[in-house]
Every structure is written in C-alpha cells, then in structure tokens.
Amino acid sequence: MYYLITAEDFVRVPAARLGEDIEKVVYSELEKGLPRGIFEIDGNKGVMVAIEKIDYVGEGKIIQGDGGVYFEVRFTAAAEIPTNLECVKGFVKSIMDFGVFIEIGTFDGLCHISQIFDDYGSYDGRNKMVVGKGTGKKLMAGDEVKARITTISWKDDIFYTKIGLTMRQPYLGKDEWIEIDKKIHEKDEKMKEKESKSQKEEPKGKEKDEKKEKKK
Incomplete structure (x- = not known):
C-alpha cells in the first residue's frame, strides 16, 4: 500500500524566505500541502503522505504581480496507493446501522453490514456495536481489524474517494475472531463425526432385527 515515488512540481517560496536554505524551504513548503491530491502513476492512483528527500531544485522563476519565486523541483515521496483485493x-472509525467506516x-x-461477518450481523444502537447472530462476534468503534478492498471509486479529492471493504473471508476482521472461528469449526467437525458414527451403527441394528425375524 505504501511506495516510494519520484515526482516533479513547481514550489512557491515566499519572498520573506528567499534568504534561507532554498532546499530546506522547498521541503517545508511541500510538507505543508500533505496529504497531497490524487495522482496517477503507471495506471495506479494514490496520494502522497510524506516527503522523503529533495532530489533537484531548478532556477527560480518570477511571475508578475506575485511576490514569491517558483522553483522547479524533483523529489522522492512516500505514497499511499490502495489497490483492489489488497x-x-x-x-x-464509526458504527452505523448500514455498516462501519474503517480508517x-x-x-x-x-x-x-452484510460484509462484516460470515454470519448475520445486527446493529445494536444502544451499545453502538454490530453483533453476529450465530457467532456472537462483536465490533465496536476503535477496534483494530483486517479487511480486504473490494471496490475503489476514485474522485479528485481523497475525502470523496469511496473504498468498499469486506471482512467475511477467513482471517479477516478482529484477531480474536480467528479463535471463535476455530471453536466453531471444531464443534462442526465433532458433530459431523458423531453423525457419521450413528449412520454406521444403524445398519448393524437393522441386521440384528432382520435375523430375529428370520428365526421366528
């Protein structure tokens, strides 16, 4: 999800800071704009979250009527690039009756809500949680979870970009759910084993009854 990328841009340096180390000023001005808007590289979209280093600063350019100076800059940045199925x-972050928002x-x-558990999930408005009807799993605000990205609808702004998630698959959701799933699986296996034994014993019982009838 996080990558180092190389990018180019023009950075405005205020006139009051022209006497300082330009590279340091450019770095601080770039950081002010983080997280930066949506960008696209090699067909993948993402957002810059940190400036790693300044690779190149060109000559400054002045625009009439603007007191600042614009420098062409090439820099290395850390970028968050979410991908489908990741x-x-x-x-x-918050619990709603239709689902949960995850940061x-x-x-x-x-x-x-249909993608939280491999189970029927119901919203408990009084306690602000979602509960699995069959498993008893619970999810509340602040819980740490693992999820899989299923859809991404990109917009020009990160706040309007929509990401769909699922936690229905094994080993997703809260870590404690793994133990719950193991216990459910063990219980199911024991039930299957018990049913299998009873099915094997039934024919023996029928054979005994048939032998008794023949003797009569």
Whole structure:
C-alpha cells in the first residue's frame, strides 16, 4: 500500500524566505500541502503522505504581480496507493446501522453490514456495536481489524474517494475472531463425526432385527 515515488512540481517560496536554505524551504513548503491530491502513476492512483528527500531544485522563476519565486523541483515521496483485493489493516472509525467506516491510512473505507461477518450481523444502537447472530462476534468503534478492498471509486479529492471493504473471508476482521472461528469449526467437525458414527451403527441394528425375524 505504501511506495516510494519520484515526482516533479513547481514550489512557491515566499519572498520573506528567499534568504534561507532554498532546499530546506522547498521541503517545508511541500510538507505543508500533505496529504497531497490524487495522482496517477503507471495506471495506479494514490496520494502522497510524506516527503522523503529533495532530489533537484531548478532556477527560480518570477511571475508578475506575485511576490514569491517558483522553483522547479524533483523529489522522492512516500505514497499511499490502495489497490483492489489488497488486504489492509485499520481501525473502526464509526458504527452505523448500514455498516462501519474503517480508517485505513489516509483513506476511510466502508464495510457494509452484510460484509462484516460470515454470519448475520445486527446493529445494536444502544451499545453502538454490530453483533453476529450465530457467532456472537462483536465490533465496536476503535477496534483494530483486517479487511480486504473490494471496490475503489476514485474522485479528485481523497475525502470523496469511496473504498468498499469486506471482512467475511477467513482471517479477516478482529484477531480474536480467528479463535471463535476455530471453536466453531471444531464443534462442526465433532458433530459431523458423531453423525457419521450413528449412520454406521444403524445398519448393524437393522441386521440384528432382520435375523430375529428370520428365526421366528
């Protein structure tokens, strides 16, 4: 999800800071704009979240009527580039009756209530949580979870970009759910084993009854 990328831009340096180290000024001015708007590189979209280093600063250019000086800059930045089907970690930001919003880095994703559990999930408005009817799993604001990205609808602004998530698959959701799933699986296996034994014993019982009838 996080990558180092190389980017180019023009950075405005205020006239009051022209006497300072230009590279340091450019660095601080770039950081002010973080997280930067949506960009696209090699067909993938994302957002810059940190400036790693300044690689090149060109000559300054003056625009009439503007007191600042514009420098052509090439820099290395850390970028968050979410991709479809990627597994991500995050924290539950808010609980709604239709699902939960999860903070995954710079972005917020929505996990619909039908995609939270591999179970029927119901919204408990009084306690502000979602509960699995069959499993008893619970999800509240602040919980740390793992989810998989299912859809991304990109907009020009990160706050309007929509990311769909699911936690229905094994090993997703809260870590404690893994233990719950193991116990459910073990219980199901024992039930299957018990049913299998009873089915094997039934024919023996029928054979005994048939032998008794023949003797009569």
